[in-house]
Amino acid sequence: QVSLKIKNVSKVFKDFRGREVTAVDNISFEVNPGEFVTLLGPSGCGKTTTLRMIAGFEKPTSGMILINDVNVVEIPPWKRDTAMVFQSYGLFPHMNVAENIAYGLKMRKVPKEEIEKKVKAILKVVGLEGFEERPPSSLSGGQQQRVALARALVVEPSVLLFDEPLSNLDVLLREQMRVEIKRIQKEVGITAIYVTHDRTEALTLSDKIVLMKGGKIEQIGTPEEIYEKPESKFAAEFMGKINFFPIDVVEFQPDKTVVKLKNAVYEIPSVPTKRSEKYVLGCRPEGLKLSKEGPVKGIITTIVYLGNFSEYYIQTDYGEVMVKVLPPFDKNLTEGREVFIEVIPEIAKIIPES
Numbered sequence: 001q002v003s004l005k006i007k008n009v010s011k012v013f014k015d016f017r018g019r020e021v022t023a024v025d026n027i028s029f030e031v032n033p034g035e036f037v038t039l040l041g042p043s044g045c046g047k048t049t050t051l052r053m054i055a056g057f058e059k060p061t062s063g064m065i066l067i068n069d070v071n072v073v074e075i076p077p078w079k080r081d082t083a084m085v086f087q088s089y090g091l092f093p094h095m096n097v098a099e100n101i102a103y104g105l106k107m108r109k110v111p112k113e114e115i116e117k118k119v120k121a122i123l124k125v126v127g128l129e130g131f132e133e134r135p136p137s138s139l140s141g142g143q144q145q146r147v148a149l150a151r152a153l154v155v156e157p158s159v160l161l162f163d164e165p166l167s168n169l170d171v172l173l174r175e176q177m178r179v180e181i182k183r184i185q186k187e188v189g190i191t192a193i194y195v196t197h198d199r200t201e202a203l204t205l206s207d208k209i210v211l212m213k214g215g216k217i218e219q220i221g222t223p224e225e226i227y228e229k230p231e232s233k234f235a236a237e238f239m240g241k242i243n244f245f246p247i248d249v250v251e252f253q254p255d256k257t258v259v260k261l262k263n264a265v266y267e268i269p270s271v272p273t274k275r276s277e278k279y280v281l282g283c284r285p286e287g288l289k290l291s292k293e294g295p296v297k298g299i300i301t302t303i304v305y306l307g308n309f310s311e312y313y314i315q316t317d318y319g320e321v322m323v324k325v326l327p328p329f330d331k332n333l334t335e336g337r338e339v340f341i342e343v344i345p346e347i348a349k350i351i352p353e354s
């Protein structure tokens with residue numbers, strides 16, 4: 001198992017007009033041996049470029065990429081001991097499943113009997129025993145992605161790289177494959193870097209998430225840390241629906257923060273990890289409740305019934321607020337009615353404004 005260190009890496013491209021585009025802007029992060037790290041962020045934030053630099057398809061403009069403490073930026077991809085799984089599976093259509101998987105081993109001049117043994121073993125790992133002779137075109141999207149995964153795994157790379165491997169699959173399959181990928185990675189015990197713009201994938205798969213925005217790293221942490229303790233409004237919003245309210249911080253205490261929202265004073269049982277001049281209160285839809293009083297007043301504009309809960313959209317002085325309401329639903333709270341919104345301090349978050 002290997003460790004990976006990305007140190008002050010930048011990548012500047014020239015666009016077709018010759019102007020410089022900074023795709024990756026001085027990023028640093030570490031991947032421990034056997035760890036599953038996700039690069040998460042919106043389209044265009046530099047995830048693929050980062051992955052391609054780790055694989056060696058792209059050379060950093062500056063910075064170092066260390067695999068087991070050896071700087072590899074001058075080492076070509078085929079000598080780096082990494083393997084990549086792409087969104088478009090990239091299988092060879094004229095080769096059957098076994099030949100597709102064997103390709104990398106053949107290139108490495110592995111003896112025939114050993115290739116057969118390894119292909120068989122890896123097909124078992126990805127749950128495709130007996131598929132050796134099948135052409136890729138006869139397989140479902142999920143099965144093709146498994147073949148692509150097997151092809152990457154069979155060469156026993158030190159680092160496995162994934163670039164949005166599930167984006168082409170339908171929702172059900174995507175959920176299934178997500179669990180599979182995690183199982184296989186843990187079973188093989190490989191160091192993995194996974195690129196996605198899908199927060200659910202990042203939350204379910206990762207030991208660690210590197211959240212990116214505009215070529216820079218916004219926050220690094222475990223799924224829980226990023227979800228529970230976002231250090232910016234961007235991080236909070238990227239991890240799921242959230243409402244923001246302007247607050248005044250009255251006092252920081254060792255394990256709680258006293259804040260004021262209009263006339264209401266709340267003791268929030270957490271302290272922000274990052275300090276700033278100005279903070280907002282971040283409340284997820286489940287962190288608010290409708291009541292007869294509360295600091296925020298509004299008019300119910302829309303109620304979305306979702307069976308086991310409902311979403312109430314409320315127009316307030318702070319913009320539209322979304323509250324998740326569990327049954328039994330109050331029949332008096334209909335669209336057009338006035339309500340007050342109360343904060344559940346236990347799960348509210350204090351987030352730096354800028």
Ligand code: ADP
Binds near residue numbers: 015023048049
């Ligand atoms: P992501 O994978 O997060 O969507 P990318 O790494 O593909 O983002 O791209 C980051 C930025 O770099 C984008 O603005 C993109 O247009 C630009 N970019 C990527 N590759 C090239 C290239 N070969 N030439 C010029 N610009 C590029």
Ligand code: MG
Binds near residue numbers: 047048049
């Ligand atoms: Mg990409």
